[in-house]
Amino acid sequence: MDLNLWVCGRRGHLTYAPAEEDLRARLHATTALGVAWRCLRCGDFVLGEPRMSGPAADAPLVPRGRALRDAIILRLLAVERFVKGVFVLAAGYGVIQFRGRRDAIERAFHEDVPLLKPFTDKIGWNLENSAVVETIRRVVEAQASTLLWAGIALLVYGALQLTEGAGLWLLKRWGEYFALIATSLGLPIEIYELTERLTWFRVAALVINVAAVLYLLISKRLFGIRGGHRAYEAERHEMSLMEVEHSATGQPAKHDPSPARAAG
Template sequence: MNLLVCGRRGHLTYAPAEDDLRARLHAETALGAAWRCLRCGDFVLGAPRMTGPAADAPLVPRGRALRDAIILRLLAFERFVKGVFVLAAGYGVIQFRDSRDAIQRAFHEDVPLLKPFTDKIGWNLENSAVVETIRRVIEARSDTLLWVGIALLAYGVLQLAEGTGLWLLKRWGEYFALIATSFGLPIEVYELTERFTWFRVAALVINVAAVVYLLVSKRLFGLRGGRAAYEAERHEMSLMEVEHAAEGQPAGVPG
């Protein structure tokens, strides 16, 4: 896997400022100088890709760092999908205002035609939450629909911004996700009390787990030492990457 990543992104060679580590990561060959890749451990001909103190070496995503990146990007993907759907809904509501009368007539004429089928499968069409929501939207005033559409568009943009921050593994994205998800939890709890479904339970559990994970793992809002402890942990892991690479073994593998 490491070789595949290096083949796609290029080797991650690093020349530390510390002489002992620098010497162990460097080799002279008949073809010239070579430096050990921090990701795959192979020696690569040419100048190092980066230089600097060992503590500032890039954090190669493997082990815990790789797990964190995967979790954050899964959350980001969920935000991207939700954001696209919300934007589409907002656009649809705004466009729908101009043809509301025609859609309202179609709704009242066509929905009753589904009742024989829904009766057979045990679905109470008249008391369906989906149908009730559609009915409320259709019967809303035009200016109300406009504000609903604008609100949906704004929410969709926020979802995409949140997803971008998480995908890029940015600190502000983690705070953004934590705050936005936390504000949504009371609404999810209320919806669950209004109507219990396993889908809503699963969504609530996932969002609670995301909040706890971000708080504890990323040390947000000063938890477990806050940003200083988080950066110190990253620097320590970065130094370990250089030391392990200098020993000629992949990072995270005990010597």
């Protein structure tokens, strides 16, 4: 599937009329149905007036090709961070709210859980030694101060997840660094959890996070890898259709890589 055409189909084509006559001629065509301008994303000629115009150096740097694929991957990672952040915030809020009703919940736990024992005995489930029941017991019997700090920790962690997701969704360089560092710091914990209990869910989570770290580190050239930020910006400009057209006319565009101009 051509991702360039797929995005243009969802968002519309992005046409640009440069002020330079020679370059303008390469992006413009006259047809029997009227004028057409070349889309900076997919390269097709689109009937109608251009959406934007101005000097070629001011043309938006449109993600296309591999850069577009990378943007989609980052936003998928951002969605995962958003979902996780919302659930963690909800858990933190629940733990803090639970502190005020702990006595009633603890009493209900000790009175109601034993009522399930006849049923669990019939299906062969050892309720007393169940990991789920043991985890619930530790929570309901924890001190109020412990629950408060646990709730605060969950709220902070959830906020960090949302911040990381925002940086990735906006395709910001700081978001990529933030995601790389935050995900890397969590890997030792995930490995330790696997040594305690091996489950498919934990294995899948570890594999996804390791893949995310390697992808960000190598593809985004973080921490100076593969030429660092300068090489990354040069690669983005090389994949820009406006840059290709400038090269074809023998007049390379003078782009300043510092302001990351991007158009979805």
